[in-house]
Amino acid sequence: xxxxxxxxxxxxxxxxxxxxxxxxxxxxxxxxxxxxxxxxxxxxxxxxxxxxxxxxxxxxxxxxxxxxxxxxxxxxxxxxxxxxxxxxxxxxxxxxxxxxxxxxxxxxxxxxxxxxxxxxxxxxxxxxxxxxxxxxxxxxxxxxxxxxxxxxxxxxxxxxxx
Amino acid sequence: xxxxxxxxxxxxxxxxxxxxxxxxxxxxxxxxxxxxxxxxxxxxxxxxxxxxxxxxxxxxxxxxxxxxxxxxxxxxxxxxxxxxxxxxxxxxxxxxxxxxxxxxxxxxxxxxxxxxxxxxxxxxxxxxxxxxxxxxxxxxxxxxxxxxxxxxxxxxxxxxxxxxxxxxxxxxxxxxxxxxxxxxxxxxxxxxxxxxxxxxxxxxxxxxxxxxxxxxxxxxxxxxxxxxxxxxxxxxxxxxxxxxxxxxxxxxxxxxxxxxxxxxxxxxxxxxxxxxxxxxxxxxxxxxxxxxxxxxxxxxxxxxxxxxxxxxxxxxxxxxxxxxxxxxxxxxxxxxxxxxxxxxxxxxxxxxxxxxxxxxxxxxxxxxxxxxxxxxxxxxxxxxxxxxxxxxxxxxxxxxxxxxxxxxxxxxxxxxxxxxxxxxxxxxxxxxxxxxxxxxxxxxxxxxxxxxxxxxxxxxxxxxxxxxxxxxxxxxxxxxxxxxxxxxxxxxxxxxxxxxxxxxxxxxxxxxxxxxxxxxxxxxxxxxxxxxxxxxxxxxxxxxxxxxxxxxxxxxxxxxxxxxxxxxxxxxxxxxxxxxxxxxxxxxxxxxxxxxxxxxxxxxxxxxxxxxxxxxxxxxxxxxxxxxxxxxxxxxxxxxxxxxxxxxxxxxxxxxxxxxxxxxxxxxxxxxxxxxxxxxxxxxxxxxxxxxxxxxxxxxxxxxxxxxxxxxxxxxxxxxxxxxxxxxxxxxxxxxxxxxxxxxxxxxxxxxxxxxxxxxxxxxxxxxxxxxxxxxxxxxxxxxxxxxxxxxxxxxxxx
Numbered sequence: 001x002x003x004x005x006x007x008x009x010x011x012x013x014x015x016x017x018x019x020x021x022x023x024x025x026x027x028x029x030x031x032x033x034x035x036x037x038x039x040x041x042x043x044x045x046x047x048x049x050x051x052x053x054x055x056x057x058x059x060x061x062x063x064x065x066x067x068x069x070x071x072x073x074x075x076x077x078x079x080x081x082x083x084x085x086x087x088x089x090x091x092x093x094x095x096x097x098x099x100x101x102x103x104x105x106x107x108x109x110x111x112x113x114x115x116x117x118x119x120x121x122x123x124x125x126x127x128x129x130x131x132x133x134x135x136x137x138x139x140x141x142x143x144x145x146x147x148x149x150x151x152x153x154x155x156x157x158x159x160x161x162x
Numbered sequence: 163x164x165x166x167x168x169x170x171x172x173x174x175x176x177x178x179x180x181x182x183x184x185x186x187x188x189x190x191x192x193x194x195x196x197x198x199x200x201x202x203x204x205x206x207x208x209x210x211x212x213x214x215x216x217x218x219x220x221x222x223x224x225x226x227x228x229x230x231x232x233x234x235x236x237x238x239x240x241x242x243x244x245x246x247x248x249x250x251x252x253x254x255x256x257x258x259x260x261x262x263x264x265x266x267x268x269x270x271x272x273x274x275x276x277x278x279x280x281x282x283x284x285x286x287x288x289x290x291x292x293x294x295x296x297x298x299x300x301x302x303x304x305x306x307x308x309x310x311x312x313x314x315x316x317x318x319x320x321x322x323x324x325x326x327x328x329x330x331x332x333x334x335x336x337x338x339x340x341x342x343x344x345x346x347x348x349x350x351x352x353x354x355x356x357x358x359x360x361x362x363x364x365x366x367x368x369x370x371x372x373x374x375x376x377x378x379x380x381x382x383x384x385x386x387x388x389x390x391x392x393x394x395x396x397x398x399x400x401x402x403x404x405x406x407x408x409x410x411x412x413x414x415x416x417x418x419x420x421x422x423x424x425x426x427x428x429x430x431x432x433x434x435x436x437x438x439x440x441x442x443x444x445x446x447x448x449x450x451x452x453x454x455x456x457x458x459x460x461x462x463x464x465x466x467x468x469x470x471x472x473x474x475x476x477x478x479x480x481x482x483x484x485x486x487x488x489x490x491x492x493x494x495x496x497x498x499x500x501x502x503x504x505x506x507x508x509x510x511x512x513x514x515x516x517x518x519x520x521x522x523x524x525x526x527x528x529x530x531x532x533x534x535x536x537x538x539x540x541x542x543x544x545x546x547x548x549x550x551x552x553x554x555x556x557x558x559x560x561x562x563x564x565x566x567x568x569x570x571x572x573x574x575x576x577x578x579x580x581x582x583x584x585x586x587x588x589x590x591x592x593x594x595x596x597x598x599x600x601x602x603x604x605x606x607x608x609x610x611x612x613x614x615x616x617x618x619x620x621x622x623x624x625x626x627x628x629x630x631x632x633x634x635x636x637x638x639x640x641x642x643x644x645x646x647x648x649x650x651x652x653x654x655x656x657x658x659x660x661x662x663x664x665x666x667x668x669x670x671x672x673x674x675x676x677x678x679x680x681x682x683x684x685x686x687x688x689x690x691x692x693x694x695x696x697x698x699x700x701x702x703x704x705x706x707x708x709x710x711x712x713x714x715x716x717x718x719x720x721x722x723x724x725x726x727x728x729x730x731x732x733x734x735x736x737x738x739x740x741x742x743x744x745x746x747x748x749x750x751x752x753x754x755x756x757x758x759x760x761x762x763x764x765x766x767x768x769x770x771x772x773x774x775x776x777x778x779x780x781x782x783x784x785x786x787x788x789x790x791x792x793x794x795x796x797x798x799x800x801x802x803x804x805x806x807x808x809x810x811x812x813x814x815x816x817x818x819x820x821x822x823x824x825x826x827x828x829x830x831x832x833x834x835x836x837x838x839x840x841x842x843x844x845x846x847x848x849x850x851x852x853x854x855x856x857x858x859x860x861x862x863x864x865x866x867x868x869x870x871x872x873x874x875x876x877x878x879x880x881x882x883x884x885x886x887x888x889x890x891x892x893x894x895x896x897x898x899x900x901x902x903x904x905x906x907x908x909x910x911x912x913x914x915x916x917x918x919x920x921x922x923x924x925x926x927x928x929x930x931x932x933x934x935x936x937x938x939x940x941x942x943x944x945x946x947x948x949x950x951x952x953x954x955x956x957x958x959x960x961x
Contacts, residue, residue: 031199040373040374043878044456044457047879047884048879079192082191092190095190098847098848100186101681102372102422102423102425103194104424105373107189110190136373138371138373141890142851143892144848146887
């Protein structure tokens with residue numbers, strides 16, 4: 001076993017310190033050491049996106065990021081979306097537009113959609129489908145996910161305009 | 163209905179309301195509780211050592227290096243499980259399956275040893291360090307070669323058995339022969355028929371692949387002798403019974419807890435070796451043990467579906483009126499017959515294969531065989547073998563249409579069971595309780611402008627373009643089922659609901675089913691709300707914890723609404739009967755003087771004299787009750803359905819195929835479903851979107867391929883096709899409502915229809931694009947490469 005290393009990063013705005021083996025994946029650190037079980041493991045090969053987190057303002061699949069790569073990073077997970085009890089527009093629209101069923105892909109989906117709307121606040125349906133293609137859902141057929149992202153985009157833009 | 167009454171009814175959010183889901187609140191916050199989220203004090207992690215070979219003898223297993231890895235606690239093999247007699251386990255198919263390989267391995271990635279360690283990395287290190295010496299044996303991969311005289315014997319352990327639970331075996335690799343219908347009568351019709359057609363009907367091996375893999379946390383409390391297993395099970399009560407039978411622990415001391423499940427689609431019905439190994443490991447060590455399957459292990463070893471190799475035939479008159487259906491198939495069950503089915507139905511519900519059509523004679527024969535592939539299979543988003551059955555009839559009727567030169571919609575109309583024929587008993591013995599097929603088809607054809615599409619297709623064909631129109635007018639069979647026909651391990655497939663109404667008029671209901679995304683906590687509450695006149699918002703639903711919920715067979719085969727939903731309605735009606743007696747007592751009138759009004763009983767002719775269900779709930783907990791009446795307001799129903807339910811639908815798919823790349827673009831998919839009474843239209847639509855997407859996946863890309871030695875050629879998400887948002891088509895949905903006459907609220911179940919009905923619709927569309935070239939057959943999956951190869955062999959893409 002290789003020597004463990006101390007890693008410090010910001011998780012949903014709070015400083016965290018962990019001691020990990022160099023080979024430990026971020027998803028395992030988040031889920032098993034930091035009790036953030038929102039991001040899930042679906043494939044271990046970066047295909048399904050259930051483990052998607054936002055790392056330094058980029059969507060990453062935390063099953064293929066080493067925790068030691070996260071020194072000094074800013075990590076956002078689904079647990080960081082609701083602010084003082086208020087749901088994020090995406091969380092609300094996923095509920096209202098029935099964009100989830102079993103819920104397993106949902107944290108990754110919302111986290112990915114968050115990055116999409118940060119970079120493209122008014123995406124077309126085609127753009128949404130393209131941007132979300134790294135996140136698999138086995139239940140919804142994506143139609144309502146697209147709808148939810150559109151609803152959230154509208155809501156966020158009107159809030160920004162106000 | 164008055165405005166005031168309507169308002170009261172809307173407030174209940176009962177049957178028919180697109181009520182938002184109660185489950186969502188935790189999922190959108192990342193607060194779901196899936197099995198891998200569970201962490202118990204002192205918990206060990208189990209990793210499985212798996213076979214690299216599809217068929218081999220195990221000469222030796224050396225654990226010594228693994229045991230030296232710091233953090234590895236134990237390595238279990240079949241020899242360690244033998245003293246407690248848990249190295250083999252019974253399957254749902256009346257066979258046995260090795261929990262850990264016993265002297266032999268029978269399929270690639272089979273479970274050989276179970277390494278226990280303090281965390282998942284160390285467990286993986288330990289598994290790496292276990293040394294197994296194998297002697298490779300020739301493998302049987304193609305089921306068509308399994309019954310050859312010189313085929314290698316796969317199951318030497320049962321070589322001397324001439325019967326493994328379902329009748330005589332004719333070869334060491336043969337499991338059973340299943341027959342249904344009138345063979346002589348059917349053959350006679352074929353012998354004299356004006357027209358006959360024959361086609362290969364292949365459903366390749368696929369996998370349901372829910373986003374969450376299988377797993378469990380087994381926790382044995384040595385002091386109390388109690389076993390708790392948190393697991394991803396679609397059928398927790400049946401699992402508890404199996405575990406009791408296996409372990410000898412009294413069933414009352416076993417608790418299975420479902421929690422949240424990240425999709426099932428059939429994958430999470432059986433009991434897998436990993437669960438048993440984890441349970442044994444926890445019993446041995448006395449600490450909790452977690453086992454979580456990897457994606458590759460999931461696709462490779464647990465819960466494959468289909469692998470059904472058939473020949474379909476239809477006999478008809480010259481107008482395309484079907485006179486008989488004949489079918490034979492080889493079913494590849496892999497190395498152990500772990501096929502999920504009702505005990506008396508080894509080929510499942512395949513005999514629904516006459517579909518929506520009035521077919522006077524039919525005969526089917528299925529031979530199940532062993533191969534050196536993973537055991538199973540499961541019903542992938544369908545009832546037992548119903549996808550295969552519907553694929554057969556919906557493909558064959560298209561083949562017949564092409565042969566007799568009748569339009570593919572018209573030939574269906576000519577053969578439909580007519581509304582006045584219901585209840586209609588099929589040639590294979592099922593009684594279809596209701597249906598209205600002509601209306602459904604006509605509505606869809608009008609919506610898509612079918613005539614216009616055919617005209618466009620003719621023009622495209624004239625200019626060398628490939629456009630296909632697929633139709634599927636399927637009838638499903640779901641809701642297993644009547645206990646006289648359906649049991650598993652002797653346990654009838656009834657289901658249950660236990661409702662308790664609290665003094666303040668809220669209620670909790672517990673059911674024997676298990677949601678995996680279907681939204682039961684939302685929809686069951688709606689059923690009870692309408693029955694009892696209590697707001698659905700105040701009705702809590704619980705499932706999946708066997709210590710709390712009454713016994714039931716779980717959620718699979720679209721059985722939750724047909725069976726669990728019926729139990730909920732009937733338990734509520736028992737409560738309502740008692741409530742009526744209380745209301746009569748309180749209002750000092752006879753029961754016959756009362757009438758039900760949304761949420762209250764009122765005196766006929768004097769609506770102001772009424773008692774609401776909430777008032778009655780309180781009264782039920784006071785001394786002011788009719789003489790001799792027990793306190794409380796609760797009821798339990800164990801519901802044994804009198805028949806299956808038969809949802810149906812009419813689908814149209816339009817595809818454009820690029821003959822130079824083989825790419826198939828789904829231009830339009832219009833799905834009309836009739837699931838009887840609609841409990842929550844929003845959830846129904848969501849289920850249909852999801853089912854159609856899974857149908858698209860199966861038809862257009864899914865297969866679990868092997869080489870001749872039984873090596874997997876694609877068992878990660880790198881290769882196994884799960885459609886993304888980019889390639890998934892847009893779905894248009896529609897409905898008709900033909901209530902089931904025997905279901906308490908007329909509902910039929912819906913989640914599987916789009917998968918079952920969708921698959922042949924896609925194939926029919928792809929084949930239809932080539933129909934003018936005389937093509938009647940193309941095997942799934944219709945990947946671009948395969949379609950391109952087809953274009954090439956037909957010479958249509960020469961420049």
